[in-house]
Every structure is written in structure tokens, then in C-alpha cells.
Amino acid sequence: MYDSRNQIPQKYKWNLSEIYSSRDAFESDFADVDKEIRSFALSGERISKSADGLLNVLSEYNRIYQKLRKLSEYAERNSDVDLSDNGFQSLAAKVRMLYNDLGSASFFVVPAVCRIPEKKLVSWYKEQPGLLSFKRVIDRYRRYRKHLLSDSEEKLFADLSNALQSHETIRSIFANADLQFGFVKDDDGKRVPLNDSTYVPLVMSQNRNVRRNAFRSLYKTYDQYGNTFANLLNGFVREMTTIAEVRHFENSLEASVFEDEVPSSIYHNLVQTVRDHMSPLFEYYELKRKLLNVEKLHLYDVYTPLIASQSRQYEYDEAVDIVLDALKIYGPDYISVLEKGLRKDGWVDVYPTKGKRGGAYSAGCYETKPYILLNFSGTFDNISTLAHEAGHSMHSYFSRKNNDSQNSEYTIFVAEVASTVNELLLSHHLLKTSKDKSIKMNILDELMSTYKSTLYRQTMFAEFEEFIHHTVETGEPLTKEILSDEYYQLNLRYFGKDVVCDRQIQYEWMRVPHFYYNFYVYKYATCICAASAIVKKIESEGQPYIKKYLDFLSCGNSKSPLDSLLVAEIDMRKPDVILAGIDDFRNAVSQFKDLLEEC
Ligand SMILES: [Zn+2]
Known part of the structure; x- marks a missing residue:
């Protein structure tokens, strides 16, 4: 590995000088945007006066927003x-x-657009055809017509927005900085401090004593602070349910899925279909019990990998070869762009160095490359991560290439589709082409674990979320007992x-930040x-x-998420989509069993 960034050849680093060639160029754009935002605040009058006025304001907003995105990418x-x-760091904070x-x-923009009478708007589209490129933006804003408040109330909401939503920050600081979980012994018998991040490798240990101690010690501490966590969650949910009520939504679930532009039936379709198909999950746990060679599987056993990960190391260029080979089914349009991006065009920052952010992500904006941050250390997992992030970046690439900037950002509801498609294609491809049985078992182990956590666990979280919101909506406060009882019942199921x-396990809800994301997790599962x-x-x-799939990738935000998925013939309202995930999981379990029998 490299000691410093200077030693890394340029072709393994992303090229950010293409965003701004110098700090001066950045500063000058920053000063412009700052000025432009101030004058934009005064442009309210024009918006509802004429077709040209509306187009001017929407274009100006988009122009400033895109410039801001570019500043943000650089910083x-x-x-x-x-x-x-x-x-x-301080540049990034200033951009935020x-x-x-x-x-x-x-x-003022959304309320003003909502107030334009429908007839007038129709005539404006004829009078000023330039407005048509903003039609989807206007339609999205106008969905809020029934949920808007008076101007002064909207202003109050906007001003208060920074002060609201502090519950998760408090929860995370309390759990990660203030709480003391004591010490436990690791695999080498060394006493190590227990906390939310050391817990994960400890509970995955092959040594049952290590994982059992970590599990018991962690929740012993959480148990002592249950009332504080319950009050935080109660406060957050009350905030969400109050906002939903004030904005005339039936409940907070309806308010949240409204933002995603999907009906709540999608949520319930997921939960019901998963509930009706639990057997592959139970088979998976039985497999786990056998392989771990324990009489009864406990909850502290479920994170231990079935197969030790591969010891083989891969070079980055080799990983790129493997990913491109697995994705070649997409054809030359996709592959040539991706290959150039990964090898020559400076999309990727490959290697970890001191001080670099951990993990991996895909970023970028309309005017930049779809950058990828990796911390590539040569493990087999890293190849899967590369395929995943490449999926995000190619989705962004096609969305940006085929749409005006105002329609180029795909929504959260579809955000993890393209990345997961690539990950699954890679797994399936390697299962087909690999001759080595241990590699195959390793891939299947990872695949099963992904379905267990992304499909089943997130659906369980979704059920819990609906319960907590519903409880508050019926006027009952969330207490430690109510929360822990329900959480335990769900785990039993x-x-x-x-x-x-x-x-x-009844106290696990205290350490899950996602319950503060307001109905976010179900999207991982869908x-x-x-x-x-x-x-x-x-x-x-x-x-x-x-061809249809690439058309889906090209939709950006020019269509609603449900309509863009329909371009790829995926109808999220139907159980078959959920069943496809369950089937793939079931296949992985049975392939794993077959390989095991051959051993
Ligand atoms: Zn992702």
C-alpha cells in the first residue's frame, strides 16, 4: 500500500482539477453564487406574472443550483x-x-408554482415552449398543492428546519461518544473497548465466547439507558407525525411515500410478500447452525460468516477486468464508457491513504465526472464494491447524458437499483465461470448474507417503523417497554x-439510526x-x-420512479418483483447446500 498520495500514479487518482483548475477559479465561482443567491431571493414577484417570468425564475434557480453542486463536488x-x-474541510462547510x-x-418557489391556476399554466406552455423542459419540475412542485400552508407558515417552517430533526444527532452522539460499554476479550484474548463499531467484528468472530460476550455486554449497557433512547425516538416520531398532520397527510407514512412519489401500497406489498415467504430465511439459519456446528443457533451466532473469506489478493486492474467481463452483457455502449472511466478518465480514487474517508461511494454532478471513491486493498469484497459503485456511476452517466440538468438527478427510490444489478450480475457470473468450489461457496455466502440483511432485516425494520409511527398517531407515547416488546416480537417472527x-435483542432498536430516517429503509428492500x-x-x-434497461438508466428524473422502472418492465406494485428477490435468495441457499453435499 502507499504511504502518501504523492506516491500513487495519477491514473489511480480521480481528476478533480477538471472541476476547477485552481483554488482561485473556485473562489470566484463561490463569490458569484453567494451574490446570485441573494438576488434570487428578490425574484419572487416575477414567478406568477407571466410564462417568461416563470421560466426565468426556474432557470435561474437551476443555474445557481448546478453551480452550487459543482462547488460542492470540488470541496x-x-x-x-x-x-x-x-x-x-472549511471550504466544504462553507458550501454546505x-x-x-x-x-x-x-x-417561495413551490408555493408560487402551486398557486398558478391550471388553465393559465396550460396556456403558458403554448405561449412559451421553453417551459416544457421544466414541466416535470413544475408537476413535481404542484403535487404539493393540497399540502401547502400560508406564506408565513411556510417561512416559519423553512426557518425552523435547521432546528428541527436533532433527535438522531443527539442519539448518535450519546451512543457513540458518551456511552461507555466497558471492555471485552477479542479473538486473541486481549481486552478491547466495546462500542458500536468494535461490536461488529466481535460479533462476527468464529469464537463463540467472544461473540456471546460482546452481544451480552453491549445490550446490558443499552438496557440501562432505555428511557433516554425511548424519549428520543418518541420525540422524533412525534415531530414527523405532527408535520404530517399539519400538512394534511393521512399519516406520516403517507407523507413520506408522497416524497418518494409512490403509493403506500408498495410498502405494504413488500411487508406482506416477505412475511408470506419466510421459509428460505429459516433454511438459511438452519444451514448456518449446521456449519457453525452448534446445537441451537443464538442471535449472537447469525453474523459469523459461513466460509472464511478468500485469502487471494487482486490488483486494481485485475478487478476492473473481472467487473468488465461480468458486465459485458450490457454491450459496447456501456462497457467502453465504463472502461475508460475506470482506467483512464480519472473517475476513480482507488487506494486508501492516511486521512482518506473510509468506505466507498459514487458522487459527481451534472458538470463533472461520476466520481468513485474506493479504499481498494485487493480483497475479493473490493471487486464487488467496485461493481456496485460502477453501477451508481453509470446510472448517473446515462441520466446526465440524456436529460437537461433539471431532470438529471434520479430519485432515492431507484438509487440502489443499478448498483445492486451490477453486484448481482457479478456474483452470478462468477458462480457460472469459477471452477473453484471454495470461491463459489464464498460468493454464495456473501449473496445469502446480502439478502438476509437487505431484504429481510430491512423489511423487519420497516414493520417496526410503521408500528412506532402508528402508536404515536393513536395517541400513545413510546416507552422503553412498548418499544422493546414490539421489537422482540418482530425478532421472534x-x-x-x-x-x-x-x-x-429487544434493545437493538436503540442502536439503529435508520429509525430516524423517516421510512427510508424499505427502499433498500424494494x-x-x-x-x-x-x-x-x-x-x-x-x-x-x-436496451430497455439502458433506457431505464437514461430516465434520470424525467419520469416518476414508478414510471421509470416500468421502462425496464418492473412494476413495483406487484408481488412478483419482491418474489424475484426471494427466489434468488432461495436459489443461493439451495446452490450452497448442493456444494456442501459434494464436499
Ligand atoms: Zn449504493
Whole structure:
């Protein structure tokens, strides 16, 4: 590995000088945007006066927003490669403040667009055809017609927005900085401090004593602070339910799925279909019990990998070869762009160095490359991560290439589809082409674990979320007892009668930040199922379907998320999409069993 960034050849680093060639160029754009935001705040009058006025305001907002995105890319990407560089850190913080300023300066836009009478708008489209390129934006804004408040109330909401939503920050600081979980012994018998991040490798240990101690110690501490966590969650949910009520939504679930532009039936379709198909999950746990060679599987056993990960190391260029080979079914349009991006065009920042942000992500904006941050250390997992992030970046590439900037950002509801499709294609491809049985078992182990956590666990979280919101909506406060009881019941259902459901798990809700994301997690589950259904079609129908899939990637935000998925023949309202995910999981379990029998 490299000691410093200077030693890394340029072709393994992203090229950020293409965003701004110098710090001066950045500063000059920053000063412009700052000025433009202030004058934008004064443009309110024009918006509802004429077709030209509306077009001007929407174009101006978009122009400032795109410039801000570019400033943000420069500051955030530079700061992520060296988090100890205070210069870029403070630049990034300054850009984030500009986002807030733009939010406050533009609060009038949505209400004003909503107030334009329908007839007038129709005539404006004829009078000023330029407005048609903003039709989808206007339609999205006008969906809020029934949920708007008076101007002064909207202003109050905008001003208060920074002060609201502090519950998760408090929860995370309390759990990660203030709480003391004591010490436990690791695999080498060494005493190590226990906390939320050391817990994960400890509970995956092959040594049962290590994982059991970590599990019991962690929840013993959480148990003592249950009332504090319950009050935080109660406060957050009350905030969400109050906002939903004030904005005339039936409940907070309806308010949240409204933002995603999907009906709540999608949520319930997911939960019901998963509930009706728990057997592959129980089979998986039985497999786990056998391989771990324990009489009864406990909850502290479920994170231990079935197969030790491969020891083989891969070079980055080799990983790129493997990913391109697995994705070649997409055809030359996709592959040539991706290959250039990964090898020559400076999309990727490959290697870890001191101070670089951990993990991996895909970023970028309309005017930049779809950058990818990796911390490539040569493990087999890293190849899967590369395929995943490449999926995001190619989705962004096609979305940006085929749409005006105002329609180029795909929504959260579809965000994890393209990345997961690539991950699944890679797994399936390696299962088909690999001759080595241990590699195959390793891939299947990872695949099963992905379905367990992304499909089943997130659906369990979704059920819990609906319960907590519903409880508050019926006027009952969330207490430690109510929360822990419900959480325990859900675990009983999702682990089945053959797993020992250790009582301590009832406190796990205290350490899950996602319950503060307001109905976010169900999208992980729907995305992996949409991806499984797409992969099934890619593999069975080949080229004619690939064309439809690439059309889906090109939708950006020019269509609603449900309509863009329909372009790829995926109808999220139907149980078959969820069943495609469950089927792929079931297949992985049975393939794993077959390989095991051959051993
Ligand atoms: Zn992702």
C-alpha cells in the first residue's frame, strides 16, 4: 500500500482539477453564487406574472443550483481524500452553508408554482415552449398543492428546519461518544473497548465466547439507558407525525411515500410478500447452525460468516477486468464508457491513504465526472464494491447524458437499483465461470448474507417503523417497554422457532439510526428486489431487454420512479418483483447446500 498520495500514479487518482483548475477559479465561482443567491431571493414577484417570468425564475434557480453542486463536488471530494486538511474541510462547510442559504432564498418557489391556476399554466406552455423542459419540475412542485400552508407558515417552517430533526444527532452522539460499554476479550484474548463499531467484528468472530460476550455486554449497557433512547425516538416520531398532520397527510407514512412519489401500497406489498415467504430465511439459519456446528443457533451466532473469506489478493486492474467481463452483457455502449472511466478518465480514487474517508461511494454532478471513491486493498469484497459503485456511476452517466440538468438527478427510490444489478450480475457470473468450489461457496455466502440483511432485516425494520409511527398517531407515547416488546416480537417472527431469540435483542432498536430516517429503509428492500427482477430478465431475455434497461438508466428524473422502472418492465406494485428477490435468495441457499453435499 502507499504511504502518501504523492506516491500513487495519477491514473489511480480521480481528476478533480477538471472541476476547477485552481483554488482561485473556485473562489470566484463561490463569490458569484453567494451574490446570485441573494438576488434570487428578490425574484419572487416575477414567478406568477407571466410564462417568461416563470421560466426565468426556474432557470435561474437551476443555474445557481448546478453551480452550487459543482462547488460542492470540488470541496467535498478534495476534503474526502484528506480529512485532516482543514482548508478543504472549511471550504466544504462553507458550501454546505450556501445550500442552506439557497433553501431559505427559494422557499417561495413551490408555493408560487402551486398557486398558478391550471388553465393559465396550460396556456403558458403554448405561449412559451421553453417551459416544457421544466414541466416535470413544475408537476413535481404542484403535487404539493393540497399540502401547502400560508406564506408565513411556510417561512416559519423553512426557518425552523435547521432546528428541527436533532433527535438522531443527539442519539448518535450519546451512543457513540458518551456511552461507555466497558471492555471485552477479542479473538486473541486481549481486552478491547466495546462500542458500536468494535461490536461488529466481535460479533462476527468464529469464537463463540467472544461473540456471546460482546452481544451480552453491549445490550446490558443499552438496557440501562432505555428511557433516554425511548424519549428520543418518541420525540422524533412525534415531530414527523405532527408535520404530517399539519400538512394534511393521512399519516406520516403517507407523507413520506408522497416524497418518494409512490403509493403506500408498495410498502405494504413488500411487508406482506416477505412475511408470506419466510421459509428460505429459516433454511438459511438452519444451514448456518449446521456449519457453525452448534446445537441451537443464538442471535449472537447469525453474523459469523459461513466460509472464511478468500485469502487471494487482486490488483486494481485485475478487478476492473473481472467487473468488465461480468458486465459485458450490457454491450459496447456501456462497457467502453465504463472502461475508460475506470482506467483512464480519472473517475476513480482507488487506494486508501492516511486521512482518506473510509468506505466507498459514487458522487459527481451534472458538470463533472461520476466520481468513485474506493479504499481498494485487493480483497475479493473490493471487486464487488467496485461493481456496485460502477453501477451508481453509470446510472448517473446515462441520466446526465440524456436529460437537461433539471431532470438529471434520479430519485432515492431507484438509487440502489443499478448498483445492486451490477453486484448481482457479478456474483452470478462468477458462480457460472469459477471452477473453484471454495470461491463459489464464498460468493454464495456473501449473496445469502446480502439478502438476509437487505431484504429481510430491512423489511423487519420497516414493520417496526410503521408500528412506532402508528402508536404515536393513536395517541400513545413510546416507552422503553412498548418499544422493546414490539421489537422482540418482530425478532421472534423473523428468526423463526428454531433460532433461540435471546431476550437482549429487544434493545437493538436503540442502536439503529435508520429509525430516524423517516421510512427510508424499505427502499433498500424494494431496490434489491427490483434489481433481482432485472437481473432475471437480463439473463433470460438478453439483448432486447438490455436496451430497455439502458433506457431505464437514461430516465434520470424525467419520469416518476414508478414510471421509470416500468421502462425496464418492473412494476413495483406487484408481488412478483419482491418474489424475484426471494427466489434468488432461495436459489443461493439451495446452490450452497448442493456444494456442501459434494464436499
Ligand atoms: Zn449504493
